[in-house]
Amino acid sequence: MPLPDSRWDFARWLLVAATLAAFVLYAPGLQGPFLFDDPANLAVLRAWYNGQADWRTVVLGQGGLIEARPLSMLSFLATVAAGGPGPLSYKAGNLLLHAACAALGFRLLSRTLAQDPRLAPQARALAAIAVALWLLHPIQVSTVLYAVQRMAQLSALFALGAVLAYFLARTRLTSRARDRTAIALLFAAFPLLVVAGVLSKQNAIVAPLLCLAFELAYFPGKRPLAIRLFFGLFLALPFVVALLAFAAAPQTLLRGYSDWGFSPDQRLLTQTRVLMDYAGSLLWPRGEHMSLFRDDFVISVGLFAPATTALAIAGLLALSALVVELRRRAPSLFAGWFFFLLAHSVESSVLPLEMYYEHRNYLPAFGLALALVGTLALWPRRGAAGLRLAPLAWFATAACLVLALQTYGRVQTWRSKPAIVANALIHHPESLRARQTQAFIDLAEGRTDAALAQMHRLQRSAQPRTRLLARIDAVSIACLAGRPADPSELTRALTDAQAKVTLDEVLVVDLLAQASAGDRCPGVASPQVSALVLGLLRAAPTQDPAAHPRRQLHLIAALVLARSQDWAGAQAQAEGAWTTQAPLEVADVLVQAYLANGRRQDAERVLRQIQARTRPYDRAGQALIAQLRGRIQTH
CATH class of the missing domain: 1.25.40 (Serine Threonine Protein Phosphatase 5, Tetratricopeptide repeat)
Incomplete structure (x- = not known):
């Protein structure tokens, strides 16, 4: 269904006003502190800024391409080049991206709502309301003002772009079974945007699932061959490959649990409560209770330990069943609810990750906003015109004002680390x-x-x-x-x-x-x-010797023993920490220990191993290689 040709209609005025309000609200927090893993992730950018690292070290990292998140790092590189390595430049860039995500989200939601028969006449207005609520929601503070979460923003931006490409193609295919533009969008634009998202942060891989939610919501009936091929290629095939890979090497996934004090089944049980908590925070926000410090979230060790685990599972199942039942009457409610759940399907899955972070709602929150406006399809219709714009405008204004006030309060808190921590201790004392x-x-x-x-x-x-x-x-x-x-x-x-x-x-x-x-x-x-x-x-004693925390403790022990000149002990501990992909500081202490213990050949072997993996542009790595080579030659 085509969208009305409106220029400065209510939707555009609301989006412009909400965007300007977001810039005003966030401005006081742009010089706030770096937090949590910001320093570790951004240290290489300061080194580049000071001429101590090559740009390729920043963008490509030391590991694999996906783990390096090169598009995010390239974005950070541009940020530092333009504004220096301080918090302001990073957070100002995040705020601009926040506005870009809102604009792209509006383009997507306005088109999806135009496919909802009951809501289509007000599709633009409803999409603008949903996006304005998303834009001004206080939960977004912990993404926009958390510098390194640029990665989550870019991932969301490209995922939204990919889903929009699918949706544009899908609507074209409703009238023409063969459409070259639609084919290009499905099989060229979509995969390129997903790859860009994954190279920003891996959870953009959920994009095909989000397309499935829209397909089931808005396009019932027989599906064109191109759509069947699309879901077969980008959803069914990767799912089968992932299952086979897990069956062949389950430890590739499960080894990551060595970093955490919970098991895979405990994580899955806990995530049901986390999802309900996320939904509650989005639908009934209490800004003062929101926090970076959610390590107090109780782990579920069974269905009734705590008892809210069973309630959360029952709640998710009941809500999902109700939404499925209402799919024909309220397709946007169906699409939004399952968009929310499926957008969480990576970070709320069996993957060994931290239990709770607010920034994980950055993309899923679009789904819940769509579901919220989608419930309007259930309202009794009054007259042929359906929903009237005036009540919607008053609701949007009031809701945006409430959210803006809460966001203002959070931004003020996020101006300093002591304020952030003090607020956390009030509401999360454990x-x-x-x-x-x-x-x-x-x-x-x-x-x-x-x-x-x-x-x-x-x-x-x-x-x-x-x-x-x-x-x-x-x-x-x-x-x-x-x-x-x-x-x-x-x-x-x-x-x-x-x-x-x-x-x-x-x-x-x-x-x-x-x-x-x-x-x-x-x-x-x-x-x-x-x-x-x-x-x-x-x-x-039963922990996997290859577990990352265990190797890290071996390294610390080796460094401590080396400074007390206990080279036999240092060697034993460094060997426990060593792999061919271990950090260079492990190689450093291991070579020193081998030389001190008269094992020059072993020292030369370690040197050859790090030479083989260290890239020519890695200045720190090449400097260490030269230093170790000199030690070996003079020993």
Whole structure:
């Protein structure tokens, strides 16, 4: 059904007003801090800016092409070139992308709603309302003002573009079974846009599933051959290949669970509650409760542990069944609800990922916004005109105002890290990361007792891993503050050592290793730190030796033993950390240990291995190779 030819109609005025409002609302937060993994992901860009790294190192990384997310990194490179490596340039770029996603989302939703018989007369207005709500929603703050989430934004942008290409082709094929433009959109534009999305962040791979939701919602009946080929090529075939790959090598996927303290079945159970929580936050937002620090989300260990797991599963099934039942009367409700669920199908699946992040709703929120306006098809029709524009305009204005006020409050909070953490501690007091972050904020501002108090609170936790981490962090805080540290606290910490070491242990032990370096921490030196690391490893004898956190702990132990000149111990630990793809710092300490222990041939072997993998433009890698070659030659 064609869209009305409107220039400055209500839809355009609303979108322009919402976009301008978004720029005004977000402006105070653009100079806010880097957060979480921002420094780790963006450090190479600062090195490039300072002339210490080649642009290809930034864009292509050290691993595979998909893992490098080259289009996102290329975008960051342009950001730094234009505005420098500070937070402002990254976050201003994110805000521009936010507006671009809104514009593309409007183009898609206006066309989908035009296929809904009951809503088609107001398709543009309803699409504008849905997108304005998405644009101004407070949940988007943790994407727009979280620098590295440019990756999620670009992935969403290309996924929206891919789905729009499908939808344009599909509507053309309703009138002509053979249409060259439609074929080009389906089999050229669509895959190119999906590839671009995957090269920004892998979850753009959901695009074919989103197309399926629209196909089932808006195009009942017999499907053209081109559409059957489209879904066979881009949905059925990849699904079968993925299943066969998993059956052939399940450990490729499951090995990632070594990073986390939960199992695949626990993750799937928990994600049902997470999805319901996401939906609740989108439909009934409470900005003050939203937070980066959601590591307090309770893991589901069974259907009734907690009991809300069974309720969440029942709720998702009941809602989905109801939406299916209403598909003919309210196709946009069907399309939006399943768009929301399917857009979450990567990050809420069995993949070994963190349980909860608000930014994962960036693309799915379009679906819930579509579902919301799609419910209007269920309203009793009054007269031939159907929905009237005036009530819609008043509703949109009121809803946007409420969301804008909440977004304003969140943006003010996101202007500083202390404010972000303080808000998290009010609404998520059980967050381990929030308390750890607050402790180190206190330490940086000279409030050592307050920092230690945060750790003492965590030491009373019912969770053994939390107690373990808190005791280690308490020792690190004492060291960093120049206070005498009690080494018996490390021995006491080992009583809570777990059968699987995770990235949490790696982070706190790495901090302790740095805090105790040299002579600045009386009572805690290399022997005590290495004993702690070895104790953690011994407590997890059944863990896969190739597990990433385990290799990281071996590396920390090797570095600590090397600085105390225990080269035999350092060699053993470095060998535990070594693979041909290990970080270059592993090769560094391993070569030093081999040379100290009279094993020059082994040192030369490691050098050859890193020479084979290090790219010519990797300045840091080539510098280390030259340094190691010199050590071997002079040994």
